Structures are given as C-alpha cells and as structure tokens.
Amino acid sequence: MPAQLQHALDYMRLGGWIMIPIGICSVAMWMFIAERLRMFRDLGRGDVSVAEAIAVVSDGAELRPVEGLRARLVRGYLEQRSGYPEIDCQVMQHSAMKLRGLLRARLAAIAVLAAVAPLLGLLGTVLGMIETFDVIAFFGTSNAKAMAGGISVALITTQGGLVVAIPGLYISGNLSRKSRHLETMLDEITTVLVRHIRSHGAPAREGDTP
Secondary structure, three states, X not given: OOHHHHHHHHHHHHOOOOHHHHHHHHHHHHHHHHHHHHHHHHHHHOOOOHHHHHHHHHHOOOOOOOOOHHHHHHHHHHHHOOOOHHHHHHHHHHHXXXXXXXXXXXXXXXXXXXXXXXXXXXXXXXXXXXXXXXXXXXXXXOOHHHHHHHHHHHHHHHHHHHHHHHHHHHHHHHHHHHHHHHHHXXXXXXXXXXXXXXXXOOOOOXXXXX
C-alpha cells in the first residue's frame, strides 16, 4: 500500500467511526458530480443549430448524429411523432419534459450530501468532546495522552466534514446554474419548434398512415 494512502487511512482512523459516513458522503457526492459534469459536457460539445432543428422537424431533413441538447430533443420527438400537428406538439413538449428531468437529475442529491457532511462533522465534534470530558472526569486534566483521542475525534471529523462540504457546495451551485441555463435554452427551442409544427405541420414517418 502506498505510504500516502496508508497515512490517509491512519488519519481517518483517528477521527473514529463518524469518518465512515463522511467518507461515504464524499464518494457518493463526487460520483454524482462526475456524472453531471460528463452529462453537461456531452450536451454542450456537439449540437445542431436552431435552423437545423427546424429543418428536421418541419421539412424532414436528416438529423446529424450528435448528442447536444437540441439534437436530443429532436431525436426524442422523431421517435414518437404521429404526423398530426396537435398531437406532435404534445409529443415535443413531452420530449422536452423528459430532458428537463435529465438536466435536474442528481443535483438535489449533490446539494444534500454537501450539506450533510458538515453536520456529520459537527456530530463527530460533539462525540469527541464527550469522550474528552469522560477522560477528564476519570483522570482529571493531568493525563494529556488520554485526552488526545477525544480531541482528535472532535477536530478531525470537523475538518473532514468541511473538506467535503466546501467544494461540494461550490460545485453544486455551478451545476445548478448550468442546469438552469440549459433549461432556458430547452424552453426556447421547444417553443420555436412547437410553433413551427403548428404552423407548417410535420412530415409523417415512412409507413405512417394519415
């Protein structure tokens, strides 16, 4: 085992059992953050323009194989369109609703995990202080070595909770802003496409009967 990892494990062990839920919160939070970052990167890396989306929906043009937000919206619509304008407007709105849920997924969990971590650290602080006072009650203040265990629990758990919470809350705020920006863009393109479907209709898929 690398010396750095062993040192980290020894340091966490000094914090007591409360470091286990703090560590679980940290791992889960960063897994969700990584998944959201990858998702938002994919949505913004390659996309169709508004004009291309209109051409696909109104004129039956071919949709480029990209994974941007507009492309996913149009692709979801194409999979379920009926050829009837009123029904297709609802299909487009339903496709947008599913994408909106995708944009918001896990953001609440990230914020909760980031908020829970310092509370767990505070719990560790209380437990460490109780342990310290128990030692003082038995041995007085002359046994510094016996008191060190409780003080270590109090300080290390507080530090651990803050180390998890501070970057988690910062990144959670950034992800929420990115999600709101993408939702605004989604609402705009959905409104434009619904208006074009109502005005010009949409070509039915091959094999569909009007």
